[in-house]
Each structure stands twice: as C-alpha cells, then as structure tokens.
Amino acid sequence: MQDPLQDDLSVIIPTENGLFVILGCAHAGIVNTLNFAMKRMNEDRIHTVFGGTYLGPVGEEQREESIKALKTMKIAHLGVSHCTGMKTAVRLAQEWGDRFVFCGALTKIIDYG
Numbered sequence: 251m252q253d254p255l256q257d258d259l260s261v262i263i264p265t266e267n268g269l270f271v272i273l274g275c276a277h278a279g280i281v282n283t284l285n286f287a288m289k290r291m292n293e294d295r296i297h298t299v300f301g302g303t304y305l306g307p308v309g310e311e312q313r314e315e316s317i318k319a320l321k322t323m324k325i326a327h328l329g330v331s332h333c334t335g336m337k338t339a340v341r342l343a344q345e346w347g348d349r350f351v352f353c354g355a356l357t358k359i360i361d362y363g
C-alpha cells in the first residue's frame with residue numbers, strides 16, 4: 251500500500267507561552283515546518299520544539315543557515331532526536347546552552363511546556 255502522506259507529521263500545541271511543536275522528521279525542512287506552524291496558528295512565539303530536525307544529512311552550508319534561521323525564531327527550548335545527527339545536535343547544544351536537550355525515546359517533556 252502506498253503511503254498517502256506527502257511528508258511526515260508534526261503536532262502543534264498552542265500554549266500561553268507560545269507554540270509547543272513536536273516534529274516527526276521535518277523532511278520539508280525544520281525552518282519551513284516552524285514557519286508554517288506559526289502562520290497556521292497565527293502565533294509568532296515558539297516556546298518548545300522537540301523531535302527530528304532532519305539536519306543530519308544536509309550539507310554544512312544548509313546546516314549553518316538553518317541554525318541561523320532557528321536562532322531568529324527565539325525558540326525557548328529545543329530538544330532534538332534521531333535525524334538531527336550528533337554533529338548538528340552538538341552545534342545546537344552550543345547555541346541553546348541549558349535550553350537544549352537531546353530527546354531520545356522516553357524523554358520527559360512535561361517540564362518544557
């Protein structure tokens with residue numbers, strides 16, 4: 251059976267502090283996905299992003315441009331997993347500091363919302 255989805259799915263949860271976005275794999279691009287979420291929800295604040303960013307397999311230039319764009323979004327908490335890749339996860343951890351977490355399976359997210 252053919253998969254009817256054009257891309258993976260994300261969950262967007264509005265909170266009083268901004269959007270809480272749970273990414274599947276962000277194959278459309280994490281920046282595109284978050285911009286779409288903000289437009290769709292009519293919200294310009296992103297409080298938390300958790301999930302796969304699909305920045306692991308991209309080239310260095312795209313990785314750095316994506317990180318630069320993410321920084322302009324002023325994301326309060328960032329948790330990445332699987333398809334982000336360790337190299338990119340380390341870069342994001344450097345940028346987000348104590349607001350970063352590597353969120354593998356069973357990561358407790360209650361403290362981030």
